[in-house]
Amino acid sequence: MKVTLKVWRQRNASSPGEFRTYQTPDLNPNMSFLEMLDVVNDSLTARGEEPIAFAHDCREGICGTCSLVINGKPHGPHRLVASCQTYMRSFHDGETIVVEPFRAKPFPIVKDLVTDRRAFDRIMAAGGFISVRTGAAPDANSLPVSKEAADRAMDAAACIGCGACVAACKNASAMLFVSAKVSQYSLLPQGQPERYRRVLGMVAKMDEEGFGNCTVTGACEAVCPKGISLDFIARLNREYSTALLRESIGRTAGSDGGA
Amino acid sequence: MKLESKVPSGALEQKWTKHLGDIKLVNPANKRKYEIIVVGGGLAGSSAAASLAELGYKVKCVIYHDSARRAHSVAAQGGINAAKNYQNDGDSVHRLFYDTIKGGDYRAREANVYRLAQVSVKIIDQCVAQGVPFAREYGGLLANRSFGGAQVSRTFYARGQTGQQLLLGAYSALMKTVGAGAVQMLPHEEMMDVVLVNGHAKGVICRNLNTGKVTRHNADAVVLATGGYGNVFNLSTYGRLSNTTAIWRAYKRGACFANPCFTQIHPTCIPVSGDYQSKLTLMSESLRNDGRIWVPKKKEDSRKSPGDIAEEDRDYYLERMYPSYGNLAPRDISSRAAKKVCDEGRGVGDSGLGVYLDFSDAIRRLGENAVRERYGNLFDIYKEITNEDAYRSPMRIFPAVHYTMGGLWVDYNLMSSIPGLFVLGEANFSDHGANRLGASALMQGLADGYFVIPFTIGDYLAQLKPGSRPASDAPEFAEAEQQVLGRIQKLLSIRGKQPVSHFHKRLGKILWDHCGMARNARGLEKALQEIPALREEFWSNVNVPGDSADLNQSLENAHRVADFLELGELMCRDALDRDESCGCHFREEHIDAEGECDRNDEHYAYVAAWEYAGEGKKPVLNKEPLVYEAVKMVKRNYK
Ligand SMILES: Cc1cc2nc3c(=O)[nH]c(=O)nc-3n(C[C@H](O)[C@H](O)[C@H](O)COP(=O)(O)OP(=O)(O)OC[C@H]3O[C@@H](n4cnc5c(N)ncnc54)[C@H](O)[C@@H]3O)c2cc1C
Ligand code: FES
Numbered sequence: 001m002k003v004t005l006k007v008w009r010q011r012n013a014s015s016p017g018e019f020r021t022y023q024t025p026d027l028n029p030n031m032s033f034l035e036m037l038d039v040v041n042d043s044l045t046a047r048g049e050e051p052i053a054f055a056h057d058c059r060e061g062i063c064g065t066c067s068l069v070i071n072g073k074p075h076g077p078h079r080l081v082a083s084c085q086t087y088m089r090s091f092h093d094g095e096t097i098v099v100e101p102f103r104a105k106p107f108p109i110v111k112d113l114v115t116d117r118r119a120f121d122r123i124m125a126a127g128g129f130i131s132v133r134t135g136a137a138p139d140a141n142s143l144p145v146s147k148e149a150a151d152r153a154m155d156a157a158a159c160i161g162c163g164a165c166v167a168a169c170k171n172a173s174a175m176l177f178v179s180a181k182v183s184q185y186s187l188l189p190q191g192q193p194e195r196y197r198r199v200l201g202m203v204a205k206m207d208e209e210g211f212g213n214c215t216v217t218g219a220c221e222a223v224c225p226k227g228i229s230l231d232f233i234a235r236l237n238r239e240y241s242t243a244l245l246r247e248s249i250g251r252t253a254g255s256d257g258g259a
Numbered sequence: 260m261k262l263e264s265k266v267p268s269g270a271l272e273q274k275w276t277k278h279l280g281d282i283k284l285v286n287p288a289n290k291r292k293y294e295i296i297v298v299g300g301g302l303a304g305s306s307a308a309a310s311l312a313e314l315g316y317k318v319k320c321v322i323y324h325d326s327a328r329r330a331h332s333v334a335a336q337g338g339i340n341a342a343k344n345y346q347n348d349g350d351s352v353h354r355l356f357y358d359t360i361k362g363g364d365y366r367a368r369e370a371n372v373y374r375l376a377q378v379s380v381k382i383i384d385q386c387v388a389q390g391v392p393f394a395r396e397y398g399g400l401l402a403n404r405s406f407g408g409a410q411v412s413r414t415f416y417a418r419g420q421t422g423q424q425l426l427l428g429a430y431s432a433l434m435k436t437v438g439a440g441a442v443q444m445l446p447h448e449e450m451m452d453v454v455l456v457n458g459h460a461k462g463v464i465c466r467n468l469n470t471g472k473v474t475r476h477n478a479d480a481v482v483l484a485t486g487g488y489g490n491v492f493n494l495s496t497y498g499r500l501s502n503t504t505a506i507w508r509a510y511k512r513g514a515c516f517a518n519p520c521f522t523q524i525h526p527t528c529i530p531v532s533g534d535y536q537s538k539l540t541l542m543s544e545s546l547r548n549d550g551r552i553w554v555p556k557k558k559e560d561s562r563k564s565p566g567d568i569a570e571e572d573r574d575y576y577l578e579r580m581y582p583s584y585g586n587l588a589p590r591d592i593s594s595r596a597a598k599k600v601c602d603e604g605r606g607v608g609d610s611g612l613g614v615y616l617d618f619s620d621a622i623r624r625l626g627e628n629a630v631r632e633r634y635g636n637l638f639d640i641y642k643e644i645t646n647e648d649a650y651r652s653p654m655r656i657f658p659a660v661h662y663t664m665g666g667l668w669v670d671y672n673l674m675s676s677i678p679g680l681f682v683l684g685e686a687n688f689s690d691h692g693a694n695r696l697g698a699s700a701l702m703q704g705l706a707d708g709y710f711v712i713p714f715t716i717g718d719y720l721a722q723l724k725p726g727s728r729p730a731s732d733a734p735e736f737a738e739a740e741q742q743v744l745g746r747i748q749k750l751l752s753i754r755g756k757q758p759v760s761h762f763h764k765r766l767g768k769i770l771w772d773h774c775g776m777a778r779n780a781r782g783l784e785k786a787l788q789e790i791p792a793l794r795e796e797f798w799s800n801v802n803v804p805g806d807s808a809d810l811n812q813s814l815e816n817a818h819r820v821a822d823f824l825e826l827g828e829l830m831c832r833d834a835l836d837r838d839e840s841c842g843c844h845f846r847e848e849h850i851d852a853e854g855e856c857d858r859n860d861e862h863y864a865y866v867a868a869w870e871y872a873g874e875g876k877k878p879v880l881n882k883e884p885l886v887y888e889a890v891k892m893v894k895r896n897y898k
Binding site: 012030049087120129134157 | 328536709756
């Protein structure tokens with residue numbers, strides 16, 4: 001098969017970008033989308049043109065590096081997969097495919113299809129952790145955690161931090177990302193002492209970084225490669241209002257017990 | 260060079276405790292006067308940077324990723340070992356130690372492995388306290404499963420995403436210290452060289468991948484936690500960006516490279532489908548708990564659909580050859596067995612390079628839902644890649660490059676042969692000998708980062724006067740920076756005909772053919788001719804478009820492949836020199852009557868630590884003898 005690519009090319013953050021059109025060489029439908037880009041890039045190199053820059057690493061949907069908007073959808077046509085897990089058999093011979101970077105103000109473009117998503121790290125540094133000094137932990141089985149709570153925490157923890165949720169949101173909201181982390185910890189007994197301090201810190205940072213408000217349209221959940229559920233946003237909202245309330249009456253930042 | 264392992268004296272069980280009591284300490288008020296550069300933010304790097312910062316040291320953490328959460332550790336699926344004996348099935352520190360030494364075919368350093376088993380129990384405590392959502396039983400206690408090479412259930416896991424969850428734990432600990440101003444992250448920076456002043460590691464030269472800017476960074480000590488080098492084979496289960504540059508440049512500055520030819524080929528990966536392929540995907544070893552591996556007994560059946568092959572015509576070869584470990588035989592042995600049946604013409608799939616991993620028994624026994632609960636995400640990955648449903652028909656799998664046991668030589672303090680240069684995680688050689696057991700790399704990375712380096716680095720730093728580190732305008736920094744800039748210019752000026760990928764693929768093929776699952780002197784000698792020739796071709800005919808003023812992925816890649824082209828030669832040299840079979844290193848000249856490794860302890864019970872001797876010169880082989888005090892070196896037997 002062969003396809004036509006319309007690809008966003010932009011030299012760096014300060015220069016303007018534009019779409020350029022490329023015909024691919026002959027492709028095997030079992031190639032991944034990124035392997036297709038590899039092949040296109042080798043042919044561009046052979047012609048003395050600069051290859052298309054795109055972010056990738058694990059190529060198996062777990063590192064959260066790949067970040068393409070394919071035909072208008074972050075991570076492409078299929079639910080529950082990342083760009084790197086998209087295969088050419090999902091497109092038809094002769095199709096024109098539009099490829100863009102994740103677009104959102106807090107994610108400035110570095111080059112072509114690569115954006116800078118370090119704002120997520122800054123949100124994490126503002127509270128996305130449980131403070132436990134190395135070596136100071138009690139025996140791992142000293143505190144049983146129900147299987148339901150552990151499983152639910154794992155559902156939230158599965159987030160790969162790719163930022164598709166932000167790219168899909170008309171407000172560039174990072175609520176799905178933040179809610180996943182806040183929920184993971186608030187579901188576990190280990191997360192209780194810093195429960196309210198954490199949510200206040202992360203939300204404040206999220207606002208400061210320029211991520212928008214959540215208007216619960218659900219576009220984020222629909223594109224999330226890990227199926228992180230909107231329910232976690234509801235949980236985040238609850239956690240946040242309780243934290244604000246407690247703060248207004250001068251209560252401590254952690255929970256008094258019980259998750 | 261004289262290699263001093265610095266293994267403490269005394270009984271094996273007491274060595275680590277004794278050492279902790281004996282090593283020098285840095286006074287708490289002085290700690291903030293020492294600056295440490297940690298290169299790497301995977302399990303080993305993140306855990307080390309966070310723990311060192313907590314102790315009060317000033318830490319810089321250099322990664323080429325945008326975020327430490329993307330390090331290749333994130334991809335580990337199956338689990339992490341620890342001698343907790345929560346299952347009451349007879350596990351102990353000694354048993355984990357023994358399994359690891361035996362699994363490594365008696366080519367690992369005994370005292371390091373014992374320490375690893377000792378600290379393993381604390382790792383699980385640490386991770387649970389950080390909120391890592393390990394799998395649990397209904398009673399609320401932690402669940403376990405079994406991995407290859409063990410007869411107890413000591414592997415902790417978080418669905419099929421254990422590496423991701425452990426990394427997120429270490430990364431969040433790191434982010435906490437970043438938020439507190441104790442660690443400065445240097446993301447998108449690729450370390451290009453180590454700077455030595457008076458023979459000690461005192462800094463690094465980095466290139467910013469987004470701006471191309473080359474910068475100098477000085478420190479009192481440098482820690483490399485830069486992962487493994489399996490991508491030298493081009494196709495592997497590693498992330499595409501994993502590379503050898505950091506440790507290779509350190510090698511060229513005088514750090515010995517130990518056992519470079521020890522690479523692990525993992526038995527259960529999705530087979531190659533075409534020459535455009537960029538990576539191979541692992542199907543976790545945990546699948547072997549419930550999946551049964553087989554090929555048809557008769558060659559003629561190998562093209563039939565698996566459902567049409569009667570039970571009595573199937574050869575469950577691991578169960579047949581290794582009845583006591585069965586499908587859980589160690590990786591090197593399982594991979595070789597797969598190669599053997601495929602060489603016999605009984606391999607399945609279009610290429611004939613595949614074997615079945617069949618869950619039909621498990622689905623009958625446990626029900627589809629229970630199988631889905633345990634392995635659902637792996638079945639999903641399989642479906643995505645192959646477009647086949649493994650609940651209905653067996654998976655097809657084949658061995659692929661997965662891990663490197665070799666790495667920079669380190670002593671008991673994890674210090675390389677360059678004073679002040681420490682090496683952690685997969686980048687060092689220390690704990691897995693000639694074969695690593697499943698679920699032990701995560702354990703080692705976190706052991707090194709959380710529980711070893713925070714103490715052992717003090718032994719070095721305590722000898723230095725606080726504030727004595729050389730400034731980054733020292734001539735040694737300028738010299739190293741010039742070399743880096745010169746190499747960038749050279750790569751950009753060749754403008755040859757072939758893209759970087761062309762050379763990487765060819766190198767990978769040479770190594771897979773001659774330094775892969777089976778090796779022999781003739782093949783290795785051939786590879787030793789071919790690799791230098793390929794390298795020469797690279798330096799005259801590679802095409803690296805663009806410049807170095809912004810993000811240039813071809814240039815990044817060219818640097819990495821140029822280093823692989825040198826490392827590949829050293830691997831073959833090491834494999835040729837080790838004229839015995841052991842673990843992953845299967846020399847066809849040394850096979851016993853049963854077709855297994857014929858190890859030669861009399862002549863090869865040593866760590867081969869290669870020392871760089873200069874451009875175009877043969878590297879010097881240093882040997883660290885392996886002396887076992889607590890175990891007897893016996894023939895590995897999994898029958
Ligand atoms: C698919 C897969 C599954 C696995 N499953 C398991 C498992 O179930 N259990 C198990 O125990 N092990 C498993 N392993 C092995 C294990 O994941 C790795 O050995 C381990 O995670 C390596 O950790 P690390 O911290 O040493 O290196 P990595 O995680 O590779 O981190 C390397 C870090 O160094 C940085 N870096 C490297 N070079 C430079 C440079 N020049 N400049 C700047 N930064 C640099 C990178 O940015 C990165 O942050 C698996 C491996 C693979 C490939
Ligand atoms: S490249 Fe890692 S998630 Fe796609």
